[in-house]
Amino acid sequence: MPRGRYALYDPHDHTPLGVEQFHCAPGPSGWRYVSQVTSPSGDRAGSVDLAIDALGRPLRMELQATDWRVRGAAIDGVSWVRTDASGAHATEGNADAHAFTGMSPAFLVAATRLLRLTPGAPATRLRLVALSAPVLAPRTLDQSWALLKSEAHGTDNDPLIVDEYQVNELDTGEQHSIHIAGDVVLAAPGIELEDLDTPPSSFA
Numbered sequence: 001m002p003r004g005r006y007a008l009y010d011p012h013d014h015t016p017l018g019v020e021q022f023h024c025a026p027g028p029s030g031w032r033y034v035s036q037v038t039s040p041s042g043d044r045a046g047s048v049d050l051a052i053d054a055l056g057r058p059l060r061m062e063l064q065a066t067d068w069r070v071r072g073a074a075i076d077g078v079s080w081v082r083t084d085a086s087g088a089h090a091t092e093g094n095a096d097a098h099a100f101t102g103m104s105p106a107f108l109v110a111a112t113r114l115l116r117l118t119p120g121a122p123a124t125r126l127r128l129v130a131l132s133a134p135v136l137a138p139r140t141l142d143q144s145w146a147l148l149k150s151e152a153h154g155t156d157n158d159p160l161i162v163d164e165y166q167v168n169e170l171d172t173g174e175q176h177s178i179h180i181a182g183d184v185v186l187a188a189p190g191i192e193l194e195d196l197d198t199p200p201s202s203f204a
């Protein structure tokens with residue numbers, strides 16, 4: 001069960017946005033990721049609880065950021081309920097999308113499990129519902145993902161397989177790379193792996 005810490009920052013000007021302490025693990029029915037997010041000042045800023053099934057679909061997703069919370073799952077596309085801290089202003093939503101996304105590295109790992117890409121294969125289009133702090137307002141976006149290569153890196157134990165993905169934001173044309181080993185994001189825009197207690201889990 002990998003445990004560690006990600007630093008989150010603005011991918012454009014590198015302003016620190018917080019720290020995400022996480023643990024995650026695969027299981028017989030899929031994969032689960034749980035984390036707590038703190039602000040740059042050290043205050044609690046939110047949490048992530050994401051469970052996906054063996055095909056990468058979100059079984060249960062719960063995000064909390066400041067005074068807002070969103071719960072969602074893969075139902076008729078994806079469906080969610082967004083509410084304020086008091087619960088007085090709950091709104092429901094649904095979109096013809098494959099999954100959710102947001103600042104958390106959990107969503108990048110979940111996307112790779114959903115796509116199951118092979119190196120050199122054509123890019124695959126993915127429609128996502130993005131939930132961004134601090135108010136977690138939903139926004140539908142389209143991306144294309146391609147797995148450029150998988151490389152084995154020597155370690156003291158077994159070789160570490162690192163996958164390099166190319167992601168295109170279809171609405172803006174922005175392009176970036178993501179490096180993932182098992183269920184841990186090694187590098188991505190706005191995300192830096194600062195600490196990892198145990199090696200990434202394998203989905204093999």
